[in-house]
Amino acid sequence: MRGKTFIAHDELPEVLERLSKTMDVWIPTAINDEKCVIQFLPYQPDRLPVLDRQSTMPPKKVIFPQVETLLHFSRKKDENDPFKSHIELEDEEEVSPVLVFGARPCDVRGFLVFDEVYLNGPYKDPYYAKRREKTLFATLVCETSDNACFCSAVGSGPADQTGSDLWIIPVDSGYVIEALTKRAENLMPEMGKDATEAQIAEAQNVQKKVAALHIGEGDLTQSSDDFEDRFSDNEFWRDMAFKCISCGICTYVCPTCYCFNITDEAKDLDGERIRSWDSCMFNHYTREASGHNPRPSKLERYRNRIGHKFSYFPKKYKGMIACCGCGRCIRRCPVALDIRNVVLSLKKNKENVDV
Amino acid sequence: MPMDEKTKTLQEDFEKNFADLELVIGWETGFDRLHATPVFIRQPSELGKLVWNPLCSQNLSGYLAKNLDASIQEDGKKIGICVKGCDSRSLVALIQENFIDRDRLYIVGIPCEGTVDLRRLMHLKPSLENVRKVDIEGDEAVVETDQETLRFPIENVLARKCLRCLYPNPVIYDTMIGTPLKPRISEDKLYSAVEKFDTSDRKQRLAFWKTEFNRCIRCYACRNACPLCVCQDNCIAESRKPKWLTQRDGIREKFLFHMIHGLHLAGRCTECGE
């Protein structure tokens, strides 16, 4: 096994270039610098990683694409009886191995939520599993946080290594890389030179310093009972959800939101079955075929979002809350709705609540 | 009038008139002092939350058309709402289209010097921390942090829509806070960007829009923030019957979605920039 390696700043493109020969390397990159939108895209020679701040969109789509074709189908009519037909199905082809380079601990933690649902459950999602198995995460120790970040409040932290395969520690002159899983070790020969003692020491200092940080106030992980108590408090939810404009951006930028919709798009006798992101903020999410909707307004929908993340999910999955504290939903919300505030408010003035 | 004073006048005005109001819609400081967020006040004791500053970008008039159904109408009491110049125009449009009843509103208009585009600000100063206050003084945006006071030329940090705003002053109001302002742009220059765009050839224009729409993630925030996008949950972009769009995320679907948005707002848009 190789020890820790070092990549100097100016060697990074070279390393990425080399890695991308054998696998798809997704990096956070600014597609239009002026607009400050950073998203994960496959590495290309003229595409540079932006590592000094959190990406606008998490790397969710690497494993869980916004739209994914599950299968192609085509109906073949019986020549003798055109009413009869048989259906030929064709799965999507295999996926290639992927390295996500430069994700942050919160981004990676999002996939742990996914894993509970799509890998460890009674049912395994083959489409998710297929990509998940072939994906490695090279995660960056997170030195930059802002007022919307709250990873420590959800039981994680800026130096949380859970779910990562490689560990990237930024030091003055570059990055120190460390393999965390067996799968990652094969990649180490590609990861620059061996790190010097001094670099390793510097990296340990950074790691230590960052690990000591507590990002976000309070503890949001034990809110399940509070939520249940509040469930019927319509006035509370009205006030909490009032400013929400029912757009879906919080769910789209969320590394843990895993809901999807499946539709068949057919033309004549051929078509494909596609799976696309869905959002519980949308009216259609729970609309029934009859037209009835059990969550008719944003009050019920917003309550569900909180409940799902902080109560239903941890109840079902060993206490794990479906929130990674990345703060994107707060940062990107057009009306700056603060999910932390809502969760903390669950506790307040409880004596007034008529249960 | 400085921002603090305006905030104070704003609070006082609502306090004076609160007896007639069931609800006040305004802005408060968000999760940090760099963010403002809509606030809905039902108790006079909470009026202290109200703020006015160049971060109050959200157009609150949309809440009136979309979210206030008949049920919250309390015996003849009115809804108080704060509007900037652009917001007031949306309000007029909504009143004209009979989505809201002018008589139910108590409108406090605030002449607006422009709102700060946080993305532009963060681009200039990515590590902006511990902000205390953001204000506009003449042609400069002033950002006070715990450590220092920063000054930026407004053309670098103001939302672009604000730089070409013709209506800094509310066009409809019951009370106005502060004195009317002059637009920062003359009418003849208003469409200079569009004119410039018009000089590009068709293929460049198509490429431009493809690039823009390619970034779209179909989260529908643009639509939901738009005060005049009144279909909301029934938008044909999501409807399966009729089915105008599929769930695919290709450029076609995004393009058509934005065409729907564009054509549905043709002749109605008040250029609030939401």
Next chain:
Amino acid sequence: MNKKRDMMISETGTQREKEIKIIGFLCNWCSYGGADTAGVCRFKQPTDLRIIRIPCTGRMDPLFVVKSLIYGADGVLVSGCHPKDCHYAVGNLYARRRMELLKRFLPFIGIDTNRFRYTWVSASEGQLWQQVVTEFSEEIHRLGPNAGLNEKMDAETALSLFNTK
């Protein structure tokens, strides 16, 4: 002939390379009748047009035109009763405003406005209909096939555009 046709039918992809396809939205009362009249009079026309019968041009949402063009129709022709001559009194007046708006909007978003045309042809104007179809078809042939917004190709072009900026 049969062989050629069979080829064109089996390879639906290549069939389209030859045929230009124009979608015509025609009001039932005037232009559809005008097209019938042109047929009855045997006024020869190009074969590119596929007519969709609608009750009135007032039924036309401009989005039908946008959708057709984005999805690869080579041309779109909307035709109804002459203004003031609408079967439903005012339907075509609304249509005229909408189509005029669309005509100005299309170039702004980079769609060739020459691929879209609206005209007024009454049920008796078979000759005019022949002229309209012939001229418009010639125009569309001159412009060539419309790629529309092709999914895959465009994702790539769009990305390459980011990088060259």
Next chain:
Amino acid sequence: MRIGVFICKCGTNIANTVDTEAVARKALEYPDVVYATDYMYTCSEPGQEEIREAIIKNRLQGVVVAACTPHMHEPTFRRAVEKAGLNRYMFEQANIREHVSWVNKDRESNTIKAMDLVHMAVEKLRLNQPLFSSKVPINKRVLVIGGGIAGIQAAMDCSDGGLDVVMVERETTIGGKMAKLDKTFPTIDCSSCILGPKMVDISQKENISLHAYSEIESVSGYIGNFEVKIRKKATYVDWNACTGCGECTQKCPSKKTYDKFNEGLGSTTAINIPFPQAIPKRARINAESCLYLTKGKCKKCEKVCPADAIRFDMEDEIITEDVGAIVVATGYDMFDYSVYGEYGGGRYPDVITSLQYERILSASGPYGGHIVRPSDGKEPRNIVFLSCVGSRDASVGRPYCSGVCCMYIAKQAIITRDHLPDCNCYVSYMDIRSPGKNYDEFIRRAQEEYGINYIRGRVGKIYPKDDRLIVQGVDTLMGVQMDIEADLVVLATGLEASEGARELAEKLRISYDQYGWYMESHPKLRPVETNTAGVYLAGVCQGPKDIPASVAQGSAAAAKVQILFSRDTIETDPQVALVNERVCISCGKCIEVCPFGAIQWKTLRDGSQKAEVLPTVCQGCGLCNATCPPKAVQLQHCTDDQILAEVNAVCE
């Protein structure tokens, strides 16, 4: 769905240039198509039988026929599928004759085009829904708007058939323009002698209620069930009390009131009855010239009225009538000749209109039937009649022929020669149009028996010289200049849509052309119907015509009403708009755009307001569908999805 496709060869009409067999074979590849064939004459009885058999044998649920235009045989095929037990709307027709085989000879391209059209029809049909007509009861009362000869005829015919009739007349008396005429062509019989008895009948029929001096305020509802609001304008005389004795008109001191009935020749009193045979014969005070109403002093009429009928405080009153059908017979106005500056533009008192001349000729007119000049009361020695004043002249926006002028000029000239045998009559004409029964003979009599001078050519100028008028023009047949010293010039003024015709059309939601004439549903085959079901046209309001034609159309409109009322209910066309209340966002835009007032607000149980289409009023234009932002309103049988399906069939 199980769809059957039938490709018609139409003999050789289609089969010559379209490979129908290949189209049928291709159709089998489309989704849901389980049966496809071609046939020689699909519309023939055996062809229809084949469709019916195929429906039953293959348990088809929808049928596409690719044949001629649906305008030709859609009803035929709908009946055919209905006979086999399908809903008539589970049918689509692809037009591969008028739109394909007849307009190009390229067999290969035609075949592909036909395949596409069949494909589109199949895709649309897959989204068709069975539609069902509903039945609504008919209110068997008819409203006749306008009490001229056309309206009178329509009202009488309806009344004679046993229908209740409501007649609304704008003036204080019925009779219209015909009541002002002296004689009628080509028989020279007395106009009031033939009209008078009909007017009296109207007043005496028990099933006709007459609202004179009234106008239509608004019309709502739909065929079989209209609700009409009528404004009864203030007459300042209680017509229930007034006996029409005329005492008041004798004593009224305001004698300079414009005499509308006499076309402004002479003047009348502020309180007045237009003419002795008026129906109803009731007095009305002209508020603009009444001394009491303008200056607050007088009340002479009140003092002399033996019936105490004067009501100075009277106001307009709105009444409501419910009817099942409406006959519009609002007639016309005379063209305002003053736009012709070269004819004096109204400045010379002895240049008059033909209708003024009728009043001069009339024994009940201002001069008692003596032909004298308005300026000095002298008998004229030379009279010139000018034809086409405001007709066939695009420069004044009147390119159409008024149709009656040639004839009435001949009539007036003949009567003139009867009255004043020494008076020379000249007629300056462009062309003579006399296509009616005995009309051309009449013109010949004028020329040959009565020695009236017909001069072909236009008059360029009329100017006064001493107390006469010089009519200067050109005689195009002789090729010489024409200068006639005339004592009186009669302008054959053309006909134009009556004042307020457009406003009324909008209330009735019927179409009018660029001149304001009301548009019939079809110029040849539906000449008295409008595009608003239950509204019919009679007389000149639809376009210039003479008395026989107006009477004929009045009777025709009455016949249409009788036909409608011969049933107790009407079946509605189910191809109408329908609102999905769950999707409706209550913006009201559909209500604003609907040309027929077919959409109204409906209050749901939760108090919210949603749009609702009245299926009986809806004409199926789809304007609301195009306007509705969330597409909550969908036009049945032409929904967004159906149009999109057709688009998608062509694209990609």
